[in-house]
């Protein structure tokens with residue numbers, strides 16, 4: 280029997296996607312990354328079909344002898360990597376991690392102060408997202424454009440005045456570390472708690488190029504596990520506060536997850552081990568690349584923000600493309616040339632510009648994993664210029680992008696898959 284037409288179509292679309300995004304594009308989305316081949320090999324496992332409600336060794340289902348061991352390893356490895364006492368690895372995304380922590384720290388009707396939306400607060404921190412769904416009211420911390428950061432003096436006054444239940448720090452456009460210590464001191468003085476969401480910078484913290492907010496006074500941290508930290512898509516919560524950890528764990532299950540996508544766990548363990556070995560080298564290269572990319576774009580004539588502050592201390596940079604037709608237009612043109620970015624609101628954009636904002640957000644972490652160095656990002660800046668400034672046909676530039684990308688197909692900062700392992704005859708490799 281020949282395959283149903285829809286089936287052929289599904290397979291074909293998947294193959295084309297894999298080839299396109301994995302080998303033919305320059306990916307500059309700041310919230311994405313790729314796992315190592317070894318982590319991928321441990322991701323496609325039988326664990327994806329299993330349930331393990333509860334904590335390791337206290338499950339509601341049998342069959343978890345090995346998943347328990349792996350989950351405990353993830354907790355231990357991540358504790359070591361982040362130098363914290365307690366790690367809760369079960370949230371299936373950063374948003375779910377936030378939901379569990381926000382729910383523990385606040386009741387419906389309570390107030391929370393959040394990093395300003397203009398400064399890149401994630402939708403889950405806002406009334407439009409998780410905070411809103413929990414009925415917790417948001418008030419934005421003041422932002423200081425000159426420092427591209429939260430305005431500490433005004434923030435402290437606001438905390439004293441509002442006396443919120445908790446304050447969130449961290450952002451999705453994260454160029455410079457937020458002032459955790461100053462905010463934590465003021466927040467603790469009114470009996471409230473600080474959550475620092477490090478979704479974007481977890482890999483930089485693991486690589487010791489970004490401050491760990493738990494060491495600077497935050498009560499608890501939430502994160503995704505797939506942005507600068509190159510693990511499987513998922514979430515994580517960490518803290519040094521035992522009571523908080525226990526309360527949060529009881530909230531994660533049964534309130535916010537039932538199964539926790541167990542196949543993430545071996546891949547998380549592999550990624551943690553790789554980060555223990557190669558994380559510092561990787562994170563240092565990410566930061567050097569981001570700076571070099573910003574400088575290269577500026578010398579190609581782009582308006583890269585925060586120039587007076589050295590552009591960025593993270594993996595992310597922001598470019599004002601108002602003069603080039605706006606974020607929506609430029610991002611689409613670049614996509615047609617196989618350069619993948621996202622449009623982004625800039626601090627001075629009104630919220631209604633969300634569909635056509637003035638900026639582009641760019642991140643270097645994934646291409647750094649594929650081996651790009653400072654000089655390679657100069658080439659990327661030139662390719663972007665051809666499309667966005669010189670008005671070259673994106674389809675023509677796309678050919679150059681595909682050619683250029685051929686030098687960067689192997690994931691670095693990783694161990695090789697040992698050859699002695701047998702592959703199951705039913706294990707399906709990625710369709711290409």
Ligand SMILES: *Cc1c(COP(=O)(O)O)cnc(C)c1O
Nearest residue numbers: 372373374401450451476478503
């Ligand atoms: C990406 C992000 C999240 C949540 O991400 P998930 O997609 O739910 O894993 C949360 N907070 C910040 C600051 C983020 O950037």
